[in-house]
Amino acid sequence: MHAILLTATGGPEVLVPGEAPAPRPQAGEVLLRTEAIPVIYPETMLRSGVYPLPVEFPIVFGTQAVGVIAETGAGVDTALLGQRVLASSNNFGTYAEQVCVPADSVVQVPEALSSVDAAAIGMSGSVAIPLLRTARLSGTETVLIEAAATGIGAYLTQLASEYGAARIIATAGGPEKTQQAREFGADIVIDHNDPEWVKRLSEALDGDTIDVVFDSIGGESARALLDLMTPLRGTMLSYGWLSGAAAEVGTMDLIMRGLTLTGCSGPAWLAGVAQARAEALERAATGSLRPLVDRVLPLDQAAQAHRLIGERATKGTIVLRPA
Numbered sequence: 001m002h003a004i005l006l007t008a009t010g011g012p013e014v015l016v017p018g019e020a021p022a023p024r025p026q027a028g029e030v031l032l033r034t035e036a037i038p039v040i041y042p043e044t045m046l047r048s049g050v051y052p053l054p055v056e057f058p059i060v061f062g063t064q065a066v067g068v069i070a071e072t073g074a075g076v077d078t079a080l081l082g083q084r085v086l087a088s089s090n091n092f093g094t095y096a097e098q099v100c101v102p103a104d105s106v107v108q109v110p111e112a113l114s115s116v117d118a119a120a121i122g123m124s125g126s127v128a129i130p131l132l133r134t135a136r137l138s139g140t141e142t143v144l145i146e147a148a149a150t151g152i153g154a155y156l157t158q159l160a161s162e163y164g165a166a167r168i169i170a171t172a173g174g175p176e177k178t179q180q181a182r183e184f185g186a187d188i189v190i191d192h193n194d195p196e197w198v199k200r201l202s203e204a205l206d207g208d209t210i211d212v213v214f215d216s217i218g219g220e221s222a223r224a225l226l227d228l229m230t231p232l233r234g235t236m237l238s239y240g241w242l243s244g245a246a247a248e249v250g251t252m253d254l255i256m257r258g259l260t261l262t263g264c265s266g267p268a269w270l271a272g273v274a275q276a277r278a279e280a281l282e283r284a285a286t287g288s289l290r291p292l293v294d295r296v297l298p299l300d301q302a303a304q305a306h307r308l309i310g311e312r313a314t315k316g317t318i319v320l321r322p323a
Helices: 041-048 115-135 151-159 175-184 197-205 219-228 251-255 267-286 299-310
Strands: 002-006 015-019 029-039 064-072 084-088 098-102 141-145 165-172 188-191 212-215 235-238 260-263 293-298 317-321
Touching (some): 002 299, 015 299, 029 084, 029 115, 084 098, 084 115, 084 267, 115 212, 115 235, 115 267, 115 317, 151 165, 151 175, 165 175, 188 197, 197 219, 212 219, 293 299, 299 317
Parallel strands (some): 141 212, 212 235, 235 260, 293 317
Antiparallel strands (some): 029 064, 029 098
8 A cells, every 4th residue: 555654753854655554444443545635734743743753663644534435344334335534543544545543533525525625624624613612702802813824724714703703813924825814804914924023913903902812823922912912801712833832821921911821722622623523524515614725746745745834835735645
């Protein structure tokens, strides 16, 4: 079976095309013949070693795929055979022509949605929905969505008004992406490639404050935003590390301003994300969410996909296709 092997932690070059034994489904598992494999930002962090990997190299890399169920293991309903599904794997293995995953991890893909679009929206769309539910917007709030032109931020921007945002302020990197964020529904867009972007944001607010920050950048900029948030009721939902570090916000930073920070991570959070996958796929199929596909590459070009993501050169999800 053709696959992409992670040979060590490091740069994109550690992803190497090769051959791996074809998997067989164990009890409770299904085997997918993959059709579309998304390359998602957390995978680049796993590959680089930001998150420790307790595995022996080489391994078949990848965490999500869309494909058709070709075999079922013991105890799995054979009615699943032939279904096209989005699957997630906690044990990697999706950058391949075939992968085995727990049967309870798969979500059927609507007939009207292509495999490529399903792969593109599967992770990011299903994170945006619980983020907006957690925000509990009432129809009066000003929200800030970071990195609003691609990934999770783009889906947040598409849905924020529906979920109750009165005013959407967004950040994006460069003219092309700032325009894309406006097209998705942002009222004001700040270019976060500008080292003074927080100052530009303050000027755009013109004395107003931000009620909810959807923080995907983290790092030092998170603390700089606190003075622009609504005292006593402002909240920051922290879910990303695009800066390379988590939000550098301390307890006293929040207490002295009457603000809250919610960390959107961990097992309970991920369970909510998994529950939102079916809704994200259905929204894409019916047109209430626009899937963002940057490009489709052959499976062998997984390393190139990781390079492009690392260079911030994408405007959507890169999807890999097996031969």
